[in-house]
Amino acid sequence: MATLSDLANLIFPEITETVLDLEKRYPPRNLPEGAEVTRFAPSPTGFLHTGSLFTTLVAEKVAHQSKGVFFTRLEDTDTKREIEGSGKELLDQLAVFNVVPDEGYLGDHEEGKYGPYIQSHRADIYKVVIKDLLLRGRAYPCFCSQEDLQALRKTQEENKIIPGYYGEYAKCRKLSVDEAMALIKEGKPYVIRFKSMGDHNNKVEVDDLVRGHLFLSENDQDIVIYKSDGLPTYHFAHLVDDHFMRTTIVSRGEEWLPSLPIHLELFASMGWQAPKYAHLPVIMKLDNGNKRKLSKRKDNEAAIAYFLQDGYPVEAIKEYLYTIANSNYEEWHIENPTLGLDDFTFSFDKMSLDGALFDLEKLRNISKEVIGKYTAKKMLEEMEKYTEKYDQNFYKLITSNEEYFEKIMDIEKDKHNPRKDYVTYSEVFDKIKFMYEPYYSELMESNPLPFNPNFDKELIKNILREFAATLNYDTDESTWFASLKALGAKYHFAENMKTLKKNRDLYIGQVGDVAEMIRIALTSSKQSPNIYYILRILGKEEINRRIEKAIALM
RNA sequence: GGUCCUUUGGUGGAACUGGUUAACACGUCUCCCUCUCAAGGAGAAGAGUAGGAGUUCGAGUCUCCUAAGGAUCACCA
Numbered sequence: 322m323a324t325l326s327d328l329a330n331l332i333f334p335e336i337t338e339t340v341l342d343l344e345k346r347y348p349p350r351n352l353p354e355g356a357e358v359t360r361f362a363p364s365p366t367g368f369l370h371t372g373s374l375f376t377t378l379v380a381e382k383v384a385h386q387s388k389g390v391f392f393t394r395l396e397d398t399d400t401k402r403e404i405e406g407s408g409k410e411l412l413d414q415l416a417v418f419n420v421v422p423d424e425g426y427l428g429d430h431e432e433g434k435y436g437p438y439i440q441s442h443r444a445d446i447y448k449v450v451i452k453d454l455l456l457r458g459r460a461y462p463c464f465c466s467q468e469d470l471q472a473l474r475k476t477q478e479e480n481k482i483i484p485g486y487y488g489e490y491a492k493c494r495k496l497s498v499d500e501a502m503a504l505i506k507e508g509k510p511y512v513i514r515f516k517s518m519g520d521h522n523n524k525v526e527v528d529d530l531v532r533g534h535l536f537l538s539e540n541d542q543d544i545v546i547y548k549s550d551g552l553p554t555y556h557f558a559h560l561v562d563d564h565f566m567r568t569t570i571v572s573r574g575e576e577w578l579p580s581l582p583i584h585l586e587l588f589a590s591m592g593w594q595a596p597k598y599a600h601l602p603v604i605m606k607l608d609n610g611n612k613r614k615l616s617k618r619k620d621n622e623a624a625i626a627y628f629l630q631d632g633y634p635v636e637a638i639k640e641y642l643y644t645i646a647n648s649n650y651e652e653w654h655i656e657n658p659t660l661g662l663d664d665f666t667f668s669f670d671k672m673s674l675d676g677a678l679f680d681l682e683k684l685r686n687i688s689k690e691v692i693g694k695y696t697a698k699k700m701l702e703e704m705e706k707y708t709e710k711y712d713q714n715f716y717k718l719i720t721s722n723e724e725y726f727e728k729i730m731d732i733e734k735d736k737h738n739p740r741k742d743y744v745t746y747s748e749v750f751d752k753i754k755f756m757y758e759p760y761y762s763e764l765m766e767s768n769p770l771p772f773n774p775n776f777d778k779e780l781i782k783n784i785l786r787e788f789a790a791t792l793n794y795d796t797d798e799s800t801w802f803a804s805l806k807a808l809g810a811k812y813h814f815a816e817n818m819k820t821l822k823k824n825r826d827l828y829i830g831q832v833g834d835v836a837e838m839i840r841i842a843l844t845s846s847k848q849s850p851n852i853y854y855i856l857r858i859l860g861k862e863e864i865n866r867r868i869e870k871a872i873a874l875m
Numbered sequence: 876g877g878u879c880c881u882u883u884g885g886u887g888g889a890a891c892u893g894g895u896u897a898a899c900a901c902g903u904c905u906c907c908c909u910c911u912c913a914a915g916g917a918g919a920a921g922a923g924u925a926g927g928a929g930u931u932c933g934a935g936u937c938u939c940c941u942a943a944g945g946a947u948c949a950c951c952a
Contacts, residue, residue, distance in 0.1 A: 362952095364951080366951085398952080463950095470949085481876075483877065521878085535880085537878090537879070545950050554951085555951075576947070577952095578947080579946070579947040602880095612944060612945070613944095644887070644900085645887065651888090655900080673881095675881045677888090680887060683886070686900090686901055686902085687901090693914085733913095737915085739914080740912095741913060741914050742912085752913095817909095831910090832910065836910035836911070839910090840910075847911060847912080848912040848913085849912070851912095852910065852911090
C-alpha cells in the first residue's frame with residue numbers, strides 16, 4: 322500500500338527542501354521592538370486604483386512610523402488576467418506619490434533578502450510547503466472537473482445547503498492514496514486542495530486592527546491551494562509569502578474579511594503565527610442614490626491617474642486620503658499647519674468602519690489650500706512637470722520665459738492672505754492665458770468687450786488714453802491706486818462706493834468702474850487678479866499696446 | 876439565498892468608562908472687507924444620532940427586534 326510520502330514524491334519529485342530549510346533561509350527580521358512589517362502586494366492587472374493607493378498609504382505609514390519595513394510584492398499568479406507592463410507602471414505611480422518601498426519588487430528589479438518578490442518566481446517555495454501539507458495529510462489532489470464542481474454547486478443550491486467543496490461533498494478527499502496516485506499516473510489533470518478540519522458552526526474570535534473583536538465562522542471549505550497551472554492561489558500565496566517575508570501587519574480592503582477564516586486555518590495548519598490583520602473600509606461613491614464601491618470599469622475616479630491628469634497635486638490627494646483614513650487628521654493639520662504628512666501619527670483605531678463616499682468637493686478644497694501655499698518658484702516647477710506631460714503648448718509657453726511665468730504665479734503671494742486661485746494645475750492656463758500672446762488677442766477679438774454700456778464709448782476711450790499717457794506703477798500699491806482715483810475724479814468718478822452713494826448727482830460712477838475699464842482692456846475680462854500687479858508684469862510697452870488694441874476694437 | 880460587516884446633518888466625521896443646548900471640517904446661504912475675482916473675517920440654516928422596544932434619574936453610547944446599505948460565497952486577486 323502506498324503512503325502519503327509516495328504521493329507527495331510522485332507529485333513533487335524535484336522538491337527536496339523542507340519547511341525548516343525555508344525557515345533558515347528566511348529568518349525572522351532583526352527589528353526593534355514594535356517595528357511593523359507591511360506590504361503592498363498588487364496584481365499586475367491594471368492601473369493604480371484609488372482604493373489601493375489608500376491601503377498602501379496606510380501600510381507604508383504604519384511601517385515607517387514604527388521604524389519597520391514596507392515592501393512590495395507582485396502577485397502575478399493569475400496569468401490570464403495579467404496585463405503586460407502593469408507591474409512596473411504600478412510601482413512608477415507609487416513613486417509619484419513618494420511611496421518608496423524599503424525592499425521588494427521595484428518595477429525593473431528587486432531588492433531585499435526575503436525574495437524573490439514576484440510570486441511566479443516563487444513556485445518552488447510554495448511547493449515545499451504544499452509537499453509538507455501533503456505529507457501530513459492536510460492537502461490532497463482533487464480531480465474534479467469544472468463541470469463536476471458546477472453540478473455539485475447546482476444540487477447544493479437546489480437543496481439549499483451551503484455550496485462549496487467541503488466535508489462529505491469533498492469527493493476527492495475520500496480517494497485513497499493508491500487511487501489518487503493511479504489517477505495522476507493516468508495523466509488526469511488535478512489541483513491540490515487544503516483539507517480543512519473546521520466546522521462552520523463553530524465561531525472563532527479574531528482581532529482586527531480596525532474592527533476590533535470579531536466572531537467569524539470557522540472555515541470548512543477545502544479550498545484550492547495549487548492550481549493546475551502549477552501556481553498557488555491567493556490564499557495559499559498569502560500564507561507562504563507573508564510568513565516567510567515576516568509580515569507583521571496585513572492591511573487590505575475589507576472585501577477580504579470573509580476569507581479571513583481560511584487564512585487563519587491555513588496558518589494554524591502550519592503551526593505558524595498569523596500576522597495581525599487590518600481590514601480597511603473601501604472607498605465608495607454615490608450612484609443613483611446608492612452607495613457602491615468605486616468600480617474600475619465605471620468610475621474614472623477609481624484610477625488615481627485621473628486625478629493626476631486633472632492636475633491635483635500629489636500632496637493634496639494624499640492629504641485627502643489621510644482625512645478619510647484618520648478622523649483626527651484634519652484637526653491635527655489645523656493645529657500644526659507647518660507640519661507635513663510625515664509628522665502625523667496614524668492609528669488604526671481612528672479609522673472609520675464604513676466606506677467613505679468619495680468627496681470631490683473636499684478634495685478640491687484641500688487642493689486649493691495646498692496649491693495656495695506653494696511659492697511661485699514651486700509653482701513653476703510643478704507646472705513644468707505637469708504641462709510637460711499633459712499640455713505641451715502651455716509647457717512651451719512657460720519654458721520660453723520662466724521668469725515671466727514665475728512673476729504671474731507670484732501675484733499677491735506675499736500678502737497675509739495670499740490668493741487661492743487654482744484648484745488644479747489644469748485650471749491655471751485658462752486663468753492666466755490673457756498674459757500671453759496670441760491668447761490675449763484671441764480673447765479680445767473672439768467676444769465683444771464687456772464694457773459697461775452705461776458709459777459712453779468715447780468716455781471710456783478717453784479714460785484709457787489718459788491712463789496710458791500718465792501711466793506710473795513704479796510706486797507702492799496704494800500710491801498707484803490713489804493716482805487711479807485722481808484720474809477717475811477728473812471724469813466725475815467718485816473715489817469709492819460710499820461717496821458715490823452719498824452724492825449720486827455729483828458723480829457718474831466710482832473708481833471701481835474705472836478699474837473695470839482698464840481691466841477689460843488689459844485682460845479682456847471683468848475678473849482678474851489685482852490690476853497693479855498685472856501692470857508691473859506686463860510693462861509699459863505692452864500696456865500701451867493693449868490699450869491701443871482695446872480702443873481699436875471698441 | 877447563506878454568512879459577515881456597517882449605520883450620527885448634503886459629505887467626512889467628534890462625543891472618555893451612559894450625564895446637561897450632538898464638536899469640527901467641506902459644502903450651502905447671509906453680511907463685512909474690497910478696483911473685479913479668488914481669498915479673508917463674522918454669522919446663519921441644516922441631524923436629535925436608520926426605526927422600534929427595553930434597562931436607567933438620565934442613552935448616540937448598554938440589551939433585544941426590525942430595516943437599509945455594503946462585502947463575500949471561483950483552479951480571480
